Amino acid sequence: MRHDLNPPRDGRLVSRAACALIAIGCLGLFSGCTTETRYRWLSTFFDGVPPPGGFTNAPPLVDDEGFPMSLIAPAVTNVPVTVRPPYVSHPPYADRECTSCHESKFSNKLAGSQRTVCFSCHDDFLENMAVKHLPAEDSECTACHAPHGSPEPHMTTRPLATLCTECHDGPSSGAVSQHKPYASANCLACHSPHASAEAKLLRQPAGELCLSCHKTVLPEGQVLHSPAESGECLTCHQPHESDQPKLAKLPVPAMCFECHDNFLENAAFKHGPAESGECFSCHNPHASVEKHLLIRPGRELCTECHDAADMDAVPAHQRQGERLCWDCHDPHASDQEKLLKTPPATGAQP
Numbered sequence: 001m002r003h004d005l006n007p008p009r010d011g012r013l014v015s016r017a018a019c020a021l022i023a024i025g026c027l028g029l030f031s032g033c034t035t036e037t038r039y040r041w042l043s044t045f046f047d048g049v050p051p052p053g054g055f056t057n058a059p060p061l062v063d064d065e066g067f068p069m070s071l072i073a074p075a076v077t078n079v080p081v082t083v084r085p086p087y088v089s090h091p092p093y094a095d096r097e098c099t100s101c102h103e104s105k106f107s108n109k110l111a112g113s114q115r116t117v118c119f120s121c122h123d124d125f126l127e128n129m130a131v132k133h134l135p136a137e138d139s140e141c142t143a144c145h146a147p148h149g150s151p152e153p154h155m156t157t158r159p160l161a162t163l164c165t166e167c168h169d170g171p172s173s174g175a176v177s178q179h180k181p182y183a184s185a186n187c188l189a190c191h192s193p194h195a196s197a198e199a200k201l202l203r204q205p206a207g208e209l210c211l212s213c214h215k216t217v218l219p220e221g222q223v224l225h226s227p228a229e230s231g232e233c234l235t236c237h238q239p240h241e242s243d244q245p246k247l248a249k250l251p252v253p254a255m256c257f258e259c260h261d262n263f264l265e266n267a268a269f270k271h272g273p274a275e276s277g278e279c280f281s282c283h284n285p286h287a288s289v290e291k292h293l294l295i296r297p298g299r300e301l302c303t304e305c306h307d308a309a310d311m312d313a314v315p316a317h318q319r320q321g322e323r324l325c326w327d328c329h330d331p332h333a334s335d336q337e338k339l340l341k342t343p344p345a346t347g348a349q350p
């Protein structure tokens with residue numbers, strides 16, 4: 001029987017220590033033998049040995065040539081073996097092509113840098129890439145990949161949930177808002193692990209990346225807010241988490257006044273909702289079917305809060321006709337009372 005590289009996972013726990021001792025003993029005993037004899041003897045030893053189900057993730061102690069895989073026996077515990085995804089062997093390892101990576105069959109020294117060795121079979125995905133992830137560029141493929149095989153997808157050393165946060169900060173507990181894919185450690189939804197044409201290893205240019213999931217943010221046929229239209233989502237949003245709601249980079253309205261004149265700063269009279277930063281009670285930050293990114297048409301915008309009947313009763317409103325409320329009033333702030341755009345004499349007489 002061949003000592004299975006991928007031991008079945010449902011087997012009983014056997015004493016790993018005992019196996020380790022057998023393995024070490026064999027090595028000592030047969031250190032002068034040829035590979036073939038070692039293999040025969042070990043096969044004899046391992047014949048009849050129950051499947052070493054307890055090994056799960058651990059590399060086999062010896063391969064079927066008796067080559068030492070690891071001389072350190074994993075700790076023996078009574079914890080039952082839980083169901084894991086199947087262990088996937090790296091094909092050149094399973095096919096015993098040790099020397100496709102190692103200097104010789106008898107040395108675990110690599111034949112070259114990891115980049116040289118790995119890219120002798122795999123396409124060099126770093127070549128011609130503008131942005132390279134430092135551990136990949138530095139030939140530390142094994143910071144993320146188990147070179148012989150692994151029970152994780154893509155032969156990673158750890159589950160994807162902790163692959164990146166081993167070196168980078170992960171989601172923090174104090175954030176006011178947290179992006180769902182970040183909170184669930186789905187870093188790969190946005191980043192490439194190796195290299196990219198985009199800054200910060202993004203899989204696509206930032207705006208396209210955001211819109212690939214948020215398809216409804218910029219509906220076709222609407223008036224779009226210029227920075228959103230040009231894909232500058234990151235001028236207003238954090239990609240991971242924020243101390244503001246909705247992943248906002250800055251509090252509103254400070255965020256808006258990064259680009260727009262601060263009309264509140266020096267005005268004598270300020271409109272309640274503008275002063276309190278409720279810009280979104282009138283504007284959509286991204287797009288609208290209305291002019292000026294307004295969320296409701298015409299007077300409805302104002303009569304949402306100011307009772308329509310009350311407004312009709314204002315003497316100065318009697319001859320307003322079809323004029324918009326903001327033909328006479330500044331919706332944000334003014335140096336005139338009642339937020340009038342021009343002094344009452346003109347404002348009141350259309």
Ligand code: HEC
Pocket residue numbers: 059063067068069070090092093096097098099100101102108110114117142147148
């Ligand atoms: C795809 C390339 C590749 C193949 C094929 C390969 N290895 Fe390795 N092996 C590695 C790398 C990479 C390391 C880690 C080296 C390092 O960290 O410097 C390693 C490490 C080892 C080690 C050190 C202990 C350990 O597990 O980390 C041993 C022993 C070893 N390999 C044996 C083998 C044997 C035996 C074979 C053939 C059955 C084999 N390897 C096939 C790439 C390979």
Ligand code: HEC
Pocket residue numbers: 090091092097100101114117118119120121122141142145147153154155156
């Ligand atoms: C002798 C050729 C060979 C060498 C050298 C080699 N690989 Fe592979 N590798 C393969 C083959 C064949 C496959 C399976 C087919 C595939 O997925 O491309 C594979 C698969 C993989 C996969 C799994 C792909 C997936 O998505 O499941 C990873 C990861 C990987 N190799 C990483 C490495 C790393 C890291 C090294 C260097 C330490 C390396 N390979 C060296 C031949 C090689």
Ligand code: HEC
Pocket residue numbers: 114115118119122125133135136137139140141142143144145154156163188192193194
């Ligand atoms: C920071 C972690 C990390 C490092 C470092 C890393 N990889 Fe990967 N690799 C991954 C992840 C995660 C995947 C899964 C595929 C994906 O989502 O792009 C992957 C996929 C792969 C694949 C299969 C899919 C493909 O893109 O062809 C190969 C082959 C591979 N890596 C080889 C390497 C080699 C060679 C190196 C070193 C030069 C390396 N990796 C360094 C994390 C890493």
Ligand code: HEC
Pocket residue numbers: 131132133134135143144163164165166167168187188191192193199200201
């Ligand atoms: C072994 C440690 C390590 C692991 C694991 C790791 N990284 Fe990195 N990462 C680094 C280092 C080092 C840098 C470079 C830091 C710097 O330049 O300040 C970096 C940089 C980055 C950058 C910024 C790149 C740039 O151009 O500014 C991103 C994005 C990134 N990593 C994402 C990831 C993701 C996603 C994963 C998981 C797939 C991951 N990292 C796993 C070490 C790691």
Ligand code: HEC
Pocket residue numbers: 164165168169170171179181182185186187188189190191200202206234239240
């Ligand atoms: C929704 C997409 C998205 C997800 C998910 C995501 N990131 Fe990012 N990440 C970005 C964007 C966009 C940037 C660039 C930010 C910028 O340029 O201001 C970035 C930047 C980074 C940087 C560079 C930081 C810096 O200041 O240079 C690192 C490191 C990083 N991300 C790691 C991670 C890790 C680790 C995860 C998973 C826990 C993750 N990212 C999940 C989109 C994402």
Ligand code: HEC
Pocket residue numbers: 177178179180181189190206209210211212213214233234237238239245246247248
């Ligand atoms: C992989 C898909 C994906 C990508 C890419 C993505 N997002 Fe998200 N985003 C989500 C999901 C899922 C939610 C949560 C939606 C929900 O709860 O209804 C979300 C929520 C948000 C929210 C609301 C957060 C809150 O607290 O309510 C904002 C803002 C946001 N994303 C902005 C962005 C930006 C900016 C980008 C580009 C850097 C981006 N998203 C890229 C999936 C994505």
Ligand code: HEC
Pocket residue numbers: 207210211214217218225227228229231232233234235236237246248252280285286
């Ligand atoms: C001018 C600043 C700005 C730009 C540019 C911007 N956003 Fe926003 N976005 C906001 C603000 C502010 C909110 C919160 C609005 C609120 O509280 O009602 C928001 C909310 C969101 C939400 C959550 C919507 C909801 O109803 O919960 C998503 C998703 C989102 N933005 C995605 C994007 C994407 C994708 C882009 C790029 C195409 C983008 N944003 C560009 C300012 C901006």
Ligand code: HEC
Pocket residue numbers: 225226227235236252253255256257258259260279283285291292293
């Ligand atoms: C990154 C810069 C930037 C930020 C931040 C920004 N804007 Fe804009 N905004 C623009 C540009 C550029 C235009 C188009 C030029 C113009 O009409 O002034 C515009 C246009 C507008 C318009 C439409 C003007 C019109 O008459 O059609 C409104 C309304 C608006 N922005 C509101 C906001 C609000 C509310 C915020 C904060 C949530 C904000 N903007 C944040 C750059 C920005």
Ligand code: HEC
Pocket residue numbers: 253256257260271273274275277278279280281282283292294326330331332
């Ligand atoms: C009560 C509704 C309302 C509120 C609240 C409001 N706006 Fe407006 N906003 C309007 C209307 C109506 C217009 C068109 C005004 C005009 O033509 O005089 C406008 C126009 C704009 C414009 C483009 C014209 C200009 O003045 O540059 C910007 C930028 C703008 N608003 C930003 C903001 C910001 C930032 C906030 C939050 C501090 C805000 N608005 C709050 C109703 C409102």
Ligand code: HEC
Pocket residue numbers: 271272273281282301302303304305306325326329330331337338339340
């Ligand atoms: C989100 C609710 C809301 C919306 C929408 C709104 N307002 Fe107001 N408005 C207020 C509040 C609150 C006050 C301050 C309390 C008050 O004086 O009644 C105010 C005050 C005013 C005043 C000053 C009243 C005075 O006595 O000084 C005028 C004028 C005004 N609004 C006009 C408008 C116009 C024009 C619109 C539409 C562009 C509008 N409002 C939309 C809530 C709103």
Ligand code: HEC
Pocket residue numbers: 299302303306311314316317319320323324325326327328329338340344347348349350
């Ligand atoms: C033709 C110009 C004009 C138009 C159009 C107009 N207003 Fe006025 N509004 C005025 C003037 C002038 C006053 C000041 C009257 C006064 O001081 O007695 C005023 C007063 C107000 C007041 C304060 C009322 C009070 O009792 O003190 C509010 C609120 C108001 N307008 C909201 C609106 C809304 C909402 C609209 C749209 C439905 C609107 N206005 C349309 C000119 C106009």
